[in-house]
Amino acid sequence: MAHEHKLAIFRGTLKFKSNVTKIWGVFVFLSIVTIIEVALGILKPEFLTETRFLAMKLLNWIFIILTLVKAYYITWDFMHMRDEKSGLRRAVVWTGVFLICYLILILLIEGDYIYEVYKNNYVKFDF
Amino acid sequence: MDTTVAKTGTEGKTWGGGNKPLNASYGKMMMWFFIVSDALTFSGFVAAYGFSRFKFIDAWPIADEVFTHVPFLHGVPAPMYYVAFMTFILIFSSVTMVLAVDAGHKMQKNKVIWYMFATIIGGAIFVGSQAWEWATFIKGDYGAVETKGGKILQFLDTEGNRVALADFTEHIPSAREVHLEKNGVWYDAEETQTTFTFEEVKAGFLANDNLLVRTQYYDENGEPTVLSREESVAKIVNDGKLVVEGANLKHNEYGHPLFADFFFFITGFHGFHVFTGVLINIIIFFNVVIGTYERRGSYEMVEKVGLYWHFVDLVWVFVFTFFYLV
Numbered sequence: 001m002a003h004e005h006k007l008a009i010f011r012g013t014l015k016f017k018s019n020v021t022k023i024w025g026v027f028v029f030l031s032i033v034t035i036i037e038v039a040l041g042i043l044k045p046e047f048l049t050e051t052r053f054l055a056m057k058l059l060n061w062i063f064i065i066l067t068l069v070k071a072y073y074i075t076w077d078f079m080h081m082r083d084e085k086s087g088l089r090r091a092v093v094w095t096g097v098f099l100i101c102y103l104i105l106i107l108l109i110e111g112d113y114i115y116e117v118y119k120n121n122y123v124k125f126d127f
Numbered sequence: 128m129d130t131t132v133a134k135t136g137t138e139g140k141t142w143g144g145g146n147k148p149l150n151a152s153y154g155k156m157m158m159w160f161f162i163v164s165d166a167l168t169f170s171g172f173v174a175a176y177g178f179s180r181f182k183f184i185d186a187w188p189i190a191d192e193v194f195t196h197v198p199f200l201h202g203v204p205a206p207m208y209y210v211a212f213m214t215f216i217l218i219f220s221s222v223t224m225v226l227a228v229d230a231g232h233k234m235q236k237n238k239v240i241w242y243m244f245a246t247i248i249g250g251a252i253f254v255g256s257q258a259w260e261w262a263t264f265i266k267g268d269y270g271a272v273e274t275k276g277g278k279i280l281q282f283l284d285t286e287g288n289r290v291a292l293a294d295f296t297e298h299i300p301s302a303r304e305v306h307l308e309k310n311g312v313w314y315d316a317e318e319t320q321t322t323f324t325f326e327e328v329k330a331g332f333l334a335n336d337n338l339l340v341r342t343q344y345y346d347e348n349g350e351p352t353v354l355s356r357e358e359s360v361a362k363i364v365n366d367g368k369l370v371v372e373g374a375n376l377k378h379n380e381y382g383h384p385l386f387a388d389f390f391f392f393i394t395g396f397h398g399f400h401v402f403t404g405v406l407i408n409i410i411i412f413f414n415v416v417i418g419t420y421e422r423r424g425s426y427e428m429v430e431k432v433g434l435y436w437h438f439v440d441l442v443w444v445f446v447f448t449f450f451y452l453v
Contacts, residue, residue, distance in 0.1 A: 019229050027222045034218065038211040041191075041452045049349075060453045067448040071441055078225045078437045080430075088149040092159050100170040107174045111181030118182070 006082045009073070026077045033066050158431045162438045165400075169442050172396060173449055176389040186278075186343040188382030189351075190451045196263045210451050213256045214443065217401075220249025221440040224408075228433045231426025236415065239429060243412040246436065250405040257398045264390065267373025270321075271380040272328060274366040279382050281341045282332070283353060292370065295338060296323045296331040321370040328370055332363055343382045390450065397446055400439045407432050 007022050008015045009029075016022035040048070040059060048059040076082045081089055149156060180187050191206040198209070227242035270292035272280045282290045301324075308314045332338055340359035346352045354362060371380040379387035411432050420426045 019232075020226065023222060023225050023229065027218065030218055031215070034211065034214055037448075037452060038207055041207050063448050063452045067444055070444050074221065074437055074441050074444065078221050078440075079434055080228075084151060085149045088151055088156065088159065091149075092163050096163050096166050096170075099167055100174075103170055103174045104177060107178040108181050111178040112184070114182045115184055119185075 004083065005080070009077065022077065026073050030070055030073060033070050037063060037066055152427060154431050155427065155434070158434045162434065165438065166442075169393075169396070169445070172389070172393045173445060176393060176449065179383075179385045179389065183383050183385070185345050186383055188343070188379075188386045193264070193381045193386075194260065194451065195268075198259060207451065209256070209260070210447060213253055213260075214447050216249050216253050216256070217440050217443050220246045220253070221437050223249065224433045224436045228426070228430045231420070231429045234421070234426070236418070236421055239415050239420075239426060240412070243408060243415060243429070247405055247408050247412060250401055250408065250436075254398060254401050254405065257394060257401070261391075261394070264387070265373050265375065267371075267380050269380070270323075270370065270372045272325065272363065272367045273369040273371045273378060274362075275368045276366070277384070278366075279343050279371065279380060280362060280367065281343075281351075281380075283339045283341050285337045285339065287353070290338060292323055292328055292372070295335045296327045297334060299324070299327050299330060321372050323370055325367060325370050329363055329367060333360065393446060393450070397439070397442055400442065404432075404436050404439050408436065 005019045005022070007017070007019065009022070009026065014025065016025055040062065044059065048062065049057050051058040053061055075093075081093070147153075151159070194210060195204045195206045196209065197203070197205045223242045223245040227239050227246065230238035230242060268291075269281065269289045271282070274280060282292070282295070284290050305317065306314070308316075336356065338359070339356060340354045340362050342352045342354065342362075344352050369378070371378045373380060374384075374387040374390075376384070376388055376391065378384060381387070411428055414420060415426075415429065420428060
């Protein structure tokens with residue numbers, strides 16, 4: 001029955017009494033994450049834009065990770081993925097995540113390669 | 128539970144939905160698979176944006192300098208605030224949607240009506256905001272000059288503040304006659320003219336010694352390169368070609384035209400989704416009002432449009448990050 005909801009988030013650390021309070025709880029959490037994102041986007045703290053980790057600014061890592069966190073809670077709690085059978089969950093999430101990661105990896109590497117060729121006017125690496 | 132779902136004419140057949148594979152009804156599962164395919168379409172757009180951005184990584188416009196406007200606050204630079212507001216509107220309309228779904232599970236018709244209504248209003252505010260954002264972007268801000276190679280040159284004073292074209296352009300009187308369709312057999316209407324011609328901007332630039340040119344390329348500190356006065360004059364005189372005001376699919380005063388193209392395509396495609404989401408929500412809203420789902424004994428239809436609506440919110444979370452933050 002669709003009426004049963006799993007009411008715990010954060011791996012069970014936060015349990016809600018009813019589905020409605022859980023919805024408001026998730027909303028508060030998403031709002032906090034968004035406020036953090038916007039604040040960082042306006043302030044752009046220097047130590048986050050100077051430091052790089054795996055060729056990307058620390059600030060951008062934070063933005064992307066926070067985005068994925070938000071996406072998780074929207075899918076799991078607003079779209080009720082938490083309550084679906086694991087078969088449906090995997091069919092949807094794994095397919096999407098795998099294909100999107102592959103697409104992004106391929107296109108970003110290609111884009112960077114073209115940038116280097118434009119900049120240096122010679123082939124960067126020859127297969 | 129069988130009686131609560133709309134009949135599809137395939138009851139009892141394994142893949143007809145009557146048996147509820149994965150414990151999800153036919154409609155709900157198909158909505159999920161539609162969402163997967165739609166998510167891949169959006170990823171294609173966003174990945175293509177990433178591709179072009181990496182291709183021109185040293186000359187990509189800074190979103191903070193592009194989207195600085197808030198309605199009713201003219202001339203107050205406020206980067207991010209308006210998009211943040213739009214994000215909250217969309218998240219909040221997601222909340223009212225999921226509350227409508229929850230009320231539907233409990234068969235509380237009036238609550239479903241009010242929550243659906245709030246969701247529709249939220250969606251309408253979002254679409255309106257996006258239209259405003261587009262209009263501001265198309266109209267432009269300071270104006271710029273495009274070089275023969277299609278690069279953008281923006282104007283600064285010696286303190287580093289942006290200067291609008293209107294502030295220094297010298298008016299050069301010229302007689303300009305518009306050719307009309309009745310004048311010729313092979314007639315093409317002219318394109319929209321900019322407020323100033325390139326010659327007027329050039330004359331004004333040469334007459335004002337305190338003006339400098341900023342290129343779209345980043346220096347080693349990650350700031351757009353500002354040329355010295357001599358370099359600026361040489362650049363404008365030798366390479367300048369066109370005046371650009373605002374942005375369209377061919378020219379973009381903020382920087383690379385691809386930035387504008389992707390902005391229009393990605394936020395446009397997303398806005399189209401929000402728009403259709405609002406329409407579908409309105410249809411379901413009236414169905415709730417006239418009691419269709421009350422008679423059917425299940426509000427699952429609200430849940431299905433809810434999935435679509437949350438998906439639209441989910442996409443915006445990514446668009447927000449990759450267009451405005453990163």
